[in-house]
Amino acid sequence: MAGVAKIPVIDISDNNQDQARVAKELVEAAIEHGFIYIKNTGNDIPVEDVDAAFELARKLFKETPVEEKQACTIQKNNRGWSAMHYETLDPKNQRVGDFKEAFNFGEPSQQGHLQQPIPPTIRSAEPFISRFHTLCHHLSLRLNTLLGQGLSVSPPDFFTSAHLRENGASGTILRLLYYPAPSSLAGAEEEEKKGDGDVRAGAHSDYGSMTLLFRLKGQAGLEIQTREGTWVPVPVCPPGTETDPAPPILVNIGDLLSYWTNGLLRSTVHRVVFPGGEGSTVEGETGGEERYSIAYFCHPVGTMKLEPVPSERVRAFGEEQNGKGVINGERKMLTADEHLNMRLQASYLKLYEDEKKE
Numbered sequence: 445m446a447g448v449a450k451i452p453v454i455d456i457s458d459n460n461q462d463q464a465r466v467a468k469e470l471v472e473a474a475i476e477h478g479f480i481y482i483k484n485t486g487n488d489i490p491v492e493d494v495d496a497a498f499e500l501a502r503k504l505f506k507e508t509p510v511e512e513k514q515a516c517t518i519q520k521n522n523r524g525w526s527a528m529h530y531e532t533l534d535p536k537n538q539r540v541g542d543f544k545e546a547f548n549f550g551e552p553s554q555q556g557h558l559q560q561p562i563p564p565t566i567r568s569a570e571p572f573i574s575r576f577h578t579l580c581h582h583l584s585l586r587l588n589t590l591l592g593q594g595l596s597v598s599p600p601d602f603f604t605s606a607h608l609r610e611n612g613a614s615g616t617i618l619r620l621l622y623y624p625a626p627s628s629l630a631g632a633e634e635e636e637k638k639g640d641g642d643v644r645a646g647a648h649s650d651y652g653s654m655t656l657l658f659r660l661k662g663q664a665g666l667e668i669q670t671r672e673g674t675w676v677p678v679p680v681c682p683p684g685t686e687t688d689p690a691p692p693i694l695v696n697i698g699d700l701l702s703y704w705t706n707g708l709l710r711s712t713v714h715r716v717v718f719p720g721g722e723g724s725t726v727e728g729e730t731g732g733e734e735r736y737s738i739a740y741f742c743h744p745v746g747t748m749k750l751e752p753v754p755s756e757r758v759r760a761f762g763e764e765q766n767g768k769g770v771i772n773g774e775r776k777m778l779t780a781d782e783h784l785n786m787r788l789q790a791s792y793l794k795l796y797e798d799e800k801k802e
């Protein structure tokens with residue numbers, strides 16, 4: 445496959461493997477690409493649960509009356525329903541907002557309850573959503589542990605404890621996403637809106653520490669920006685995973701792991717495009733139909749400071765970058781919550797409109 449991202453596939457499911465080697469592989473992929481495929485053998489997240497999550501998304505986007513979703517419209521806590529065009533991930537370059545619908549579920553309470561309005565049509569799925577959230581949480585903790593080990597952070601569980609639920613509230617979100625078929629936009633005023641340069645999701649880096657992305661076989665669209673500034677597609681099933689029980693989980697390093705490591709770990713810019721653009725599709729994938737994806741945005745405890753972690757490798761990298769004038773030493777030190785709020789304000793223009801006028 446020429447012209448597609450060459451992101452490594454790593455298997456973390458076998459505890460008998462040499463964990464130090466797995467940790468190193470993970471760190472190298474996070475430095476080089478900012479994206480890593482995690483082989484999905486069903487050990488971390490059962491395949492039936494991934495299927496059930498996509499089925500829930502179908503029910504929410506296809507069978508739930510719009511009034512029910514409107515009653516759950518997204519709030520400044522980043523929970524709830526985001527209608528078509530409501531979010532604009534790349535406001536500097538997009539004429540209209542993203543061609544997508546999304547629903548964000550915040551972290552459940554200790555008793556497994558969701559702390560937000562839920563459309564009645566999917567209310568019975570609350571225990572499942574809570575369980576899926578927790579499965580993703582545990583996988584993200586393992587990945588954080590491996591990254592801490594691979595970077596020899598002191599203490600090695602620094603990233604892990606920064607994410608433990610018992611250490612405080614976080615902005616973690618489980619998000620169901622729906623991108624309608626381009627043909628469904630035809631004829632309506634939507635067709636006028638969709639012009640050259642419009643994208644299903646604008647170019648952005650993710651706001652949290654890392655994202656776990658679930659996609660469906662055959663559905664193209666995701667692209668990452670290379671170091672040279674070109675766009676390459678990210679296949680759903682890279683070579684070697686075709687016969688696995690489910691496509692790999694795509695892990696994406698977010699802004700916070702990048703801040704914590706002086707930029708050593710890469711928070712790579714990515715987007716979701718409409719089909720048709722040259723090189724935007726991968727063999728065996730189409731982009732002409734509707735598309736679903738599920739993203740778990742892992743965030744640390746909101747009060748965590750975004751300062752470089754104690755690690756010799758991180759320190760040495762920072763020094764090297766400083767020498768090149770890449771790192772601005774006067775950047776204001778933010779907390780995880782402050783950073784999240786800043787990013788949300790930039791992409792939910794309508795939600796924050798009134799505040800801007802004040």
Ligand SMILES: O=C(O)CCC(=O)C(=O)O
Pocket residue numbers: 621645650657659666714715716736737738739
């Ligand atoms: O739908 C996708 O494949 C990616 C979505 C994404 O990048 C995001 O929601 O942050």
Ligand SMILES: [Fe+2]
Pocket residue numbers: 648649650714
């Ligand atoms: Fe993203």
